[in-house]
Amino acid sequence: MRPYTDSVVVTKTVRAVVPFVLTFGLFTLLHGTSSVGGGFQGGVVLGAAVVTLAFGFGLDRTWEVLDKGLLTGLAVSGVVVFGAVAFAGLALGGSFLRLDAFPVPKSTVYATELVEVGIGFTVAGVVVVLFFELAGGTDGEGERGGNRGGERR
Amino acid sequence: MTVAASATAPLVVALLVLVVAVAVLTALFRDVLAAVVVFAAYSLGLAILWVVYRAPDVALTEAAVGAGVTTSLFLVAIRRTVRPTGERTLSLRVRPRSVLAAGLVGALLLSTVPALPAVGDPTAPAFGPVPEFYLTDAPERGIANAVTAVLVVYRGFDTFGEVVVVFAAAVAVLVATHREVL
Numbered sequence: 001m002r003p004y005t006d007s008v009v010v011t012k013t014v015r016a017v018v019p020f021v022l023t024f025g026l027f028t029l030l031h032g033t034s035s036v037g038g039g040f041q042g043g044v045v046l047g048a049a050v051v052t053l054a055f056g057f058g059l060d061r062t063w064e065v066l067d068k069g070l071l072t073g074l075a076v077s078g079v080v081v082f083g084a085v086a087f088a089g090l091a092l093g094g095s096f097l098r099l100d101a102f103p104v105p106k107s108t109v110y111a112t113e114l115v116e117v118g119i120g121f122t123v124a125g126v127v128v129v130l131f132f133e134l135a136g137g138t139d140g141e142g143e144r145g146g147n148r149g150g151e152r153r
Numbered sequence: 154m155t156v157a158a159s160a161t162a163p164l165v166v167a168l169l170v171l172v173v174a175v176a177v178l179t180a181l182f183r184d185v186l187a188a189v190v191v192f193a194a195y196s197l198g199l200a201i202l203w204v205v206y207r208a209p210d211v212a213l214t215e216a217a218v219g220a221g222v223t224t225s226l227f228l229v230a231i232r233r234t235v236r237p238t239g240e241r242t243l244s245l246r247v248r249p250r251s252v253l254a255a256g257l258v259g260a261l262l263l264s265t266v267p268a269l270p271a272v273g274d275p276t277a278p279a280f281g282p283v284p285e286f287y288l289t290d291a292p293e294r295g296i297a298n299a300v301t302a303v304l305v306v307y308r309g310f311d312t313f314g315e316v317v318v319v320f321a322a323a324v325a326v327l328v329a330t331h332r333e334v335l
Contacts, residue, residue, distance in 0.1 A: 135229035
């Protein structure tokens with residue numbers, strides 16, 4: 001397989017673009033209630049930034065740098081956070097998914113933003129996992145074989 | 154509204170021509186890599202079209218998912234394929250049956266269009282009391298982006314399910330690749 005990093009242009013471009021993409025992704029993720037964006041959009045942009053890194057620096061190097069525990073945590077967080085917020089509404093005397101039941105000012109806004117951040121983390125984590133699993137996937141003999149669980153940091 | 158519509162009309166026509174052209178090219182390219190790249194251009198054209206139609210949330214998703222992530226997934230998938238040699242990259246030879254099938258499906262979908270309410274029809278469901286409530290209630294709660302408000306506040310069940318589906322996609326891929334631990 002031809003290495004991905006044979007072009008200086010690609011590496012330099014990725015190096016220059018990724019910080020801006022990450023910043024834009026975080027902005028989109030955190031400003032979902034006040035401007036265009038939200039969890040799904042911001043999360044996809046964040047995940048795409050990591051995918052871009054893989055195109056610039058090679059799949060294996062990027063995968064080695066990624067913290068697998070963090071990735072798993074990200075993928076799970078959306079479901080956990082959304083569930084927690086949903087049941088918290090129930091516990092605080094409201095009903096399931098009642099977002100204005102929290103005893104804080106602008107309860108709906110903060111609950112929504114919490115949920116959005118969770119959604120974004122899940123989407124980002126899942127996009128990265130999908131990409132690297134499809135890339136590394138099922139080739140048992142290749143350079144990124146089946147025992148990737150063992151090379152965790 | 155009509156002034157703005159007439160000002161963007163050439164842009165819309167150009168974008169629609171581009172989208173249809175790259176869609177046809179995607180089908181005609183024999184080289185898979187070229188088809189993937191042209192398909193990314195198709196998504197990009199659609200994304201710009203959504204911006205013109207003032208749906209920036211959809212445009213952002215289309216650009217990131219359609220043009221970005223899907224293309225990269227296709228690219229890592231075709232790493233496993235072999236490039237055919239000696240064949241032309243672009244071939245106009247298509248099976249008549251394929252054209253017929255595509256035309257039939259297209260005609261079937263287009264036949265449902267007259268059932269849609271006309272653009273700007275005041276009796277359309279989009280102008281009913283429920284969207285009216287969303288648009289007045291969301292700013293009162295402090296959420297300026299109505300799309301986010303509908304997704305999380307009013308349609309929370311749907312969105313909760315969606316997040317679980319996204320999570321399940323990762324789980325499914327891990328199960329399919331026989332790797333329960335990352």
